[in-house]
Amino acid sequence: MYDFTEEELNRYSRHILLKDVGVEGQEKILAAKVLVIGAGGLGAPVAMYLAAAGVGNIGIVDGDVVDLSNLQRQIIHTTPDVGKPKVVSAKETIAAINPHIKVDVYQDFLRADNALDIIKNYDFVVDGTDNFPVKFLINDACVMAGKPFSHGGILRFEGQTFTYVPGHACYRCMFKTPPPPNAVPTCSQAGVLGAIAGMLGTIQAAETLKYITGVGELLTDKLLTFNAKTMDFRKVNVHRRDNCPLCGENPTITELINYEQSVCDLAAHKN
Amino acid sequence: MATITVNGEKQEVALPITVSGLIKQNNVAEPEMVSVQVNEEFVEREDFDTKTFNDGDTVDFLYFMGGGCR
Numbered sequence: 001m002y003d004f005t006e007e008e009l010n011r012y013s014r015h016i017l018l019k020d021v022g023v024e025g026q027e028k029i030l031a032a033k034v035l036v037i038g039a040g041g042l043g044a045p046v047a048m049y050l051a052a053a054g055v056g057n058i059g060i061v062d063g064d065v066v067d068l069s070n071l072q073r074q075i076i077h078t079t080p081d082v083g084k085p086k087v088v089s090a091k092e093t094i095a096a097i098n099p100h101i102k103v104d105v106y107q108d109f110l111r112a113d114n115a116l117d118i119i120k121n122y123d124f125v126v127d128g129t130d131n132f133p134v135k136f137l138i139n140d141a142c143v144m145a146g147k148p149f150s151h152g153g154i155l156r157f158e159g160q161t162f163t164y165v166p167g168h169a170c171y172r173c174m175f176k177t178p179p180p181p182n183a184v185p186t187c188s189q190a191g192v193l194g195a196i197a198g199m200l201g202t203i204q205a206a207e208t209l210k211y212i213t214g215v216g217e218l219l220t221d222k223l224l225t226f227n228a229k230t231m232d233f234r235k236v237n238v239h240r241r242d243n244c245p246l247c248g249e250n251p252t253i254t255e256l257i258n259y260e261q262s263v264c265d266l267a268a269h270k271n
Numbered sequence: 272m273a274t275i276t277v278n279g280e281k282q283e284v285a286l287p288i289t290v291s292g293l294i295k296q297n298n299v300a301e302p303e304m305v306s307v308q309v310n311e312e313f314v315e316r317e318d319f320d321t322k323t324f325n326d327g328d329t330v331d332f333l334y335f336m337g338g339g340c341r
Contacts, residue, residue: 132337153336160336173313174333179304184335223333234279236331237311 002027008100012054025213026054030100032212033057035122037110037138039086040064041197042152042204043128044076049205051094051101055212058094059104059122062086073194110134112256115141124211125149126204130188132178133259139164139171140256143247148211150204150219155185157193157228159200162238163207163218173241173248174223178259196228273326286326290319299332306333 004012004023015021015029032055036043039062050058064086066077074086081089087105094103106118110129115137119125125147127138135151142149142164151171152161164170203224210216221240226233245252273286277297284293290309294302307314308331314322324330 155336175306175335179335183304184337239311241313
């Protein structure tokens with residue numbers, strides 16, 4: 001059994017008080033390794049809440065630097081961080097929240113040639129990315145590696161999330177292939193209410209902690225969508241597709257694919 | 272007339288109606304982008320023009336949502 005220090009008992013007391021979590025649940029959280037892909041609108045609240053919760057090892061993947069236009073929603077970064085690599089800024093904030101956390105930084109973007117190698121070290125993966133090529137890459141890599149992950153997407157006033165657990169519906173069961181470049185706008189093109197990133201990111205952080213502790217029911221085989229204009233939340237039941245090109249009975253996708261980023265995305269990406 | 276539930280809300284439709292017809296009737300902005308479930312079973316895109324609905328069916332339109340965002 002893990003030997004909690006006085007400081008830790010105090011720091012995590014509100015988790016330990018929860019009947020469903022308790023000392024045992026907190027031990028699981030301290031032992032957990034979680035990879036957060038993207039230190040942006042979703043990755044920021046996810047990494048901050050996981051750090052505060054005491055997740056022992058957090059990996060962060062992002063090849064970008066902090067831009068002034070990020071600060072409207074990416075609350076892990078602050079004004080003096082503009083120009084800094086996002087992974088460095090994120091690591092500093094995590095250390096300030098909870099110095100006990102071991103943080104691994106990957107100052108790079110996830111690609112077909114590095115994805116499996118990076119995710120293999122973690123128990124759970126959180127998708128906090130802003131584009132479809134990487135969302136499909138994360139899904140494919142996690143399905144192939146048998147890793148659970150939380151999917152998240154936001155746009156304007158809306159958010160969407162589900163939790164993949166091996167053997168259950170994957171992103172390709174719902175959406176077979178990425179949309180053509182520029183067919184669906186990203187936040188950098190269409191805008192987003194900053195607090196929406198917090199709403200969805202904290203749902204993803206909660207799902208991660210539920211997975212780690214085994215508490216409650218995950219958003220597995222369920223797609224949760226919400227519209228903040230009306231505050232309507234909707235859970236749609238989804239099922240694993242027998243003919244899913246990735247996790248179905250006769251998969252046609254057997255290796256990772258680097259989909260084309262749209263020119264527009266790449267331009268926005270360099271901002 | 273028949274009643275089907277579209278994204279959680281009841282709708283009156285005249286039968287017969289196909290998935291493509293329902294997409295059109297609901298003014299879905301990017302019809303080529305939407306994933307469609309009928310009674311919790313996904314419908315293949317190539318069947319959108321032939322798959323028809325029955326009274327009481329439940330339909331979900333699922334949309335791509337991509338931002339994270341940087």
